[in-house]
Amino acid sequence: MKIAIIGSGGREHALASTISKSSKMKEIFCIPGNAGTSKIATNVQLDINEFDEIHKFINDNSIDLVVIGPEQPLVNGIVDYLEKFNIKVFGPNKIASQLEGSKIFTKKLCQEYNIPTANFGIFENRIDAKKFLENSNYPNVIKADNLAAGKGVYICNSKKESLMAVDEIFDGKFGEAKNVLIEEFLEGEEMSYFIISDGTTIKSFETAQDHKRVLEGDNGKNTGGMGAYSPSRLINNELEDKILSKIIKPTLKGLKNLGTEYKGFLYAGLMIVENEPYLIEYNVRMGDPECQTILPKLKTDLLEIIEACCDKKLADINIEWTNKKSLCVVLCSKGYPDTYQKNILINNLKNFNLDENNFIFHAGTKKENDEIYAIGGRVLNFISLSDNFLQARDEVHQSLKKLDWNGGFYRRDIGFKVIN
Ligand code: AMP
Numbered sequence: 006m007k008i009a010i011i012g013s014g015g016r017e018h019a020l021a022s023t024i025s026k027s028s029k030m031k032e033i034f035c036i037p038g039n040a041g042t043s044k045i046a047t048n049v050q051l052d053i054n055e056f057d058e059i060h061k062f063i064n065d066n067s068i069d070l071v072v073i074g075p076e077q078p079l080v081n082g083i084v085d086y087l088e089k090f091n092i093k094v095f096g097p098n099k100i101a102s103q104l105e106g107s108k109i110f111t112k113k114l115c116q117e118y119n120i121p122t123a124n125f126g127i128f129e130n131r132i133d134a135k136k137f138l139e140n141s142n143y144p145n146v147i148k149a150d151n152l153a154a155g156k157g158v159y160i161c162n163s164k165k166e167s168l169m170a171v172d173e174i175f176d177g178k179f180g181e182a183k184n185v186l187i188e189e190f191l192e193g194e195e196m197s198y199f200i201i202s203d204g205t206t207i208k209s210f211e212t213a214q215d216h217k218r219v220l221e222g223d224n225g226k227n228t229g230g231m232g233a234y235s236p237s238r239l240i241n242n243e244l245e246d247k248i249l250s251k252i253i254k255p256t257l258k259g260l261k262n263l264g265t266e267y268k269g270f271l272y273a274g275l276m277i278v279e280n281e282p283y284l285i286e287y288n289v290r291m292g293d294p295e296c297q298t299i300l301p302k303l304k305t306d307l308l309e310i311i312e313a314c315c316d317k318k319l320a321d322i323n324i325e326w327t328n329k330k331s332l333c334v335v336l337c338s339k340g341y342p343d344t345y346q347k348n349i350l351i352n353n354l355k356n357f358n359l360d361e362n363n364f365i366f367h368a369g370t371k372k373e374n375d376e377i378y379a380i381g382g383r384v385l386n387f388i389s390l391s392d393n394f395l396q397a398r399d400e401v402h403q404s405l406k407k408l409d410w411n412g413g414f415y416r417r418d419i420g421f422k423v424i425n
């Protein structure tokens with residue numbers, strides 16, 4: 006099969022790399038891809054939000070299947086657009102993608118179907134929001150409704166902080182704001198739970214925990230994710246049953262009642278409070294870096310799984326995983342998540358010898374004249390599989406030490422809750 010993968014991050018390199026191992030795979034194109042994907046695929050420099058151009062490329066090159074990595078084109082309706090031309094696409098449609106595209110859409114669904122989530126209020130203007138804040142408890146959580154790439158969420162410890170957050174959101178810091186969401190703060194531990202769905206059948210697609218803060222000890226600013234480990238230390242059969250029965254299944258039923266269904270990966274960001282799951286947010290894609298952390302554990306052919314999803318035959322597939330622990334550390338450019346330098350040469354990346362338990366997935370890299378340059382905030386993902394998390398992290402750290410690049414930094418404490 007000829008496959009096109011949309012996106013350019015570590016998630017997409019992991020998808021391309023895993024798909025490249027399939028016996029059904031003939032050729033992969035990454036739109037636009039990165040230096041890592043260029044080794045296993047043809048990178049195609051197109052804008053992922055220019056659907057006409059993507060359609061033309063898919064047509065001209067007789068692509069059999071398109072896999073969408075990031076949320077933006079999904080929320081903008083790329084699946085509906087391509088399916089109109091009878092193209093096979095893996096990912097949810099525009100309505101279903103509202104689960105990530107609009108926090109208010111999801112909150113309303115939670116309300117209607119009794120899905121456990123933080124108590125919340127939706128406010129259409131700053132006067133009403135500020136009136137509510139007069140009697141709010143602190144900390145609270147204030148969110149912009151738009152896709153804000155992990156930003157647009159404020160944890161506020163005082164009324165003063167909350168008032169500022171409301172102003173920043175309505176002032177348009179994250180794009181035009183029609184609403185603001187004020188939520189109760191949930192105290193617990195976060196976990197990512199993934200499923201894959203063909204619209205009728207769903208299968209679990211593993212668990213992970215990521216480290217979103219930039220500094221060790223989970224301190225400092227929020228980032229896209231500094232590292233992750235899988236499985237989550239919180240998961241057990243009873244909790245999984247609750248996640249499925251109280252959160253995932255009612256959500257899919259809600260979508261069905263709206264006249265649609267869910268095809269693709271669905272990522273539930275959960276807060277676990279005393280073995281009870283609460284939904285914090287949905288993402289309509291794999292996580293990044295959770296995807297890089299989870300896919301190395303997959304034993305079943307990923308292309309077969311994805312194709313079965315597009316053909317509504319997921320029920321026929323048995324998804325198998327290794328029992329090993331997986332840990333991923335993200336190497337970032339110094340300065341991330343604020344400003345950082347671009348176009349910095351990474352010297353010896355070409356010389357790494359990786360084995361079946363060690364992986365490097367690129368994120369913000371580009372290849373020029375046979376050299377690899379860092380061009381993004383999150384640059385490389387180092388993953389190791391092992392019998393335990395400590396050993397996995399040691400392996401990752403050994404690889405990172407071999408890398409001759411002083412423009413980067415990483416957190417040395419990824420997985421500290423499962424290691425110390
Ligand atoms: P979101 O974009 O909704 O996932 O929020 C980003 C991060 O803010 C989450 O990963 C949590 O760490 C935190 N967060 C969001 N909502 C809540 C909440 N109601 N209680 C506690 N933490 C929250």
Ligand code: GLY
Pocket residue numbers: 215229230288291292293294295
């Ligand atoms: N790692 C968080 C995310 O992918 O949204």
